[in-house]
Amino acid sequence: MKKILLVPIFLLSLTFSYAQNAENKWSIGVFAGKTEYNGDYGNGFLKFNKAFYPIGAMSINRYLNRSFDMGIFASYGEYGYHKDALRNFFGTKADANLLLTYKLANGYIFNENATIAPYMSAGIGTAHLTGDRIRNGSDFLIPVGGGLKVNFNKNVALQYQLLYNFTNHDKRDGRTNGHNEQFASHTIGFVFSFGGNKDRDKDGVLNKVDLCPDLAGIAELAGCPDTDGDGIADKDDKCPDVKGVAQFAGCPDTDGDGVQDSEDKCPNVKGLAQFAGCPDTDGDGIQDSEDKCPNVKGIAKFNGCPDTDGDGIQDSEDRCPTEKGPAALKGCPDRDGDGIADKDDKCPDVAGVAANKGCPEVSVAAKKVFDKALRGIQFETGKAAIRKVSYPIVDNVAAVMNENPAYILNIGGHTDNVGKADMNMKLSQDRADAVKAYLIEKGIDGSRLNATGYGSTQPVGDNKTAKGRALNRRVEFKVTF
Structure with a gap:
């Protein structure tokens, strides 16, 4: 049962109130x-179990700071003791004390605005005692004690207080020892706090600490407004x-590039300060x-386009x-200086x-x-076999090819029109192939040799005469590169 009762008390202590504080600096109490x-x-x-001696009391207090209050506490009522x-003895007592109060709910020990707020007090005072069964007179007092306030709202609190008073007299009860x-x-x-309206703009921030007391704002900005919600006070x-x-x-920097929008020529795209945010x-x-x-690194000369090899093109x-x-040469090198770009030059190192x-x-x-070979290469009649007498001529062709590695040699076989055309075509091809094979045997790379038979399709003489037919039976050599 005790635990159940403690729960609402604990929860109450966590709530906030606004009793006597920097806003309501004065309070009065009746007790x-x-x-x-x-x-x-x-x-x-x-x-x-002793006799009850009732009193009534009043207080007036002034807020000093979050830790201390100063006030006057006065009471009037019965005073006595009955042993037998x-x-x-019995009489009446009127006392008044000037008290300095230390508040534990000061933000250092407990929350400054806690609902349950304990405190300690000490001070000086005086008491006057009168009656028929008491020695009349006035005493000097040193009161010490403390109490507990339960703050209901910003103006009202319930307060319990205990003061223990040391006096300078030993005769009020009629005995001296x-x-x-x-x-x-x-x-x-009950304690009632007041002090006037200390929050003119009613934003919950006291005028004393409100940097914008006439404009409703937020506590995070000391009471100043932040219209655009960017965490910077409007002022x-x-x-x-x-x-x-x-x-x-x-002011905004929409693209977050460190250049504010008003100076950013490209406010929606991250850029560099040197280009005004572009x-x-x-x-x-x-x-x-x-x-x-x-999207490619370049140079100013070409408006940001590249010149990778740096040749000015x-x-x-x-x-x-x-x-x-x-x-x-449109940026291409020419090693041999012949005016033909190396990439188009079959002989890039020779002009x-x-x-x-x-x-x-x-x-x-x-x-x-090649001219001598044109007429000098002889074959066996009706065959593709080169006669031995023609070997020196073909050897000379091989020597020229070896001396000129850039040469590509086209070997063309031709016949007269005697016989069937298809037979002549085959014979011309076979003879061109025979010359190619001979040159390969002499060390010429076959990739540099092209052999083609044309039959009687490309006569250079009149096939109606023996002389003309002799001219038409030939092997032509054409150099390409």
Whole structure:
């Protein structure tokens, strides 16, 4: 049962109230209670089987700070003690004390706005005692004690207080034994706090600490408003109606690039300060809006487009973008300086002519060899076998090919029109193949040799005459590159 009762008390202590504080600095209280004597006749402190001596009391207190209050506590009522018919006294007592109160609910020990707020008090005071059965007079008091307040709301609290009073007199009870009398007063009553409206804008922040006392605001900003909810008080916010960041005094930086929108030419895309907030995606030092190749690093000369080989010709117009070359050859190199780009030059290390794809012209000596072979190679009649007498001629052809590794040799076999056309076509092909095979035997790479039979389709003489037919029976050699 006790645990059940403690639960609501504990929950109550966690709630918040606003009794006497920086807003309501004054309070008055009215109380009822009793006094308890401790002197020569005995000790009535916390003795509930003794006579009850009631009192009424009033207080007035002033808030000093979160830890201390100063106030006056005064009471009036009965005072006495009854031990037996002979040992007793009775009268009335009026006392007043100036008390300094230390509040445990000060934010250091307990929450400053706690509902249940304990405190301790001490001070100085005076008491005046009168009556027929008491020695009349006034005493100096030193009261010490404490109490507990239960705050109902910002203006009303229930308070219990115990003050134990040390006096400077030993004769009020009619007896003297060298021990000054003492008495305790128990009171319970209501305390009413007031002090006027200390929160003009009614935002829950006291004017004393409210930096904007006439504008409703929030506690986090010391009572100042934050219209755009960006955590920066309107008074410090250069853009109070638009969410911003502290870096720019409350003005926005939408893309978060460190350039505020008002100075950002590209406010919705992250960029660089050097380009007024606009991006440079490829990091080439040219902002995207002026970069014709924004995703590839380039140079200013070509509006951000690259010149990979650095030959002064941008890659998009450079036939050889990874090799330096002259503009005349669209950026391609020409090692042999013959005016033909290496990539088009079959002989890139030897100067040549365009007609030979960059290879040098066929020498006069080589032409003579091929001309002699044109008429000099003889075959067995109706066959593709080369006569031995023709071997030296073909050997000369092989020698020219070895001396000129860039040469590609087309070997063309031809016949006259005697006999069937299909037979002539086959014979011409076989003879061209025979010459190719001979040259391969002499060490010429077969990939440099092309053999084609044309039959009687390409006569160079009149097939109606013996002389003409003799001219038509031939093997032609043409050099290509």
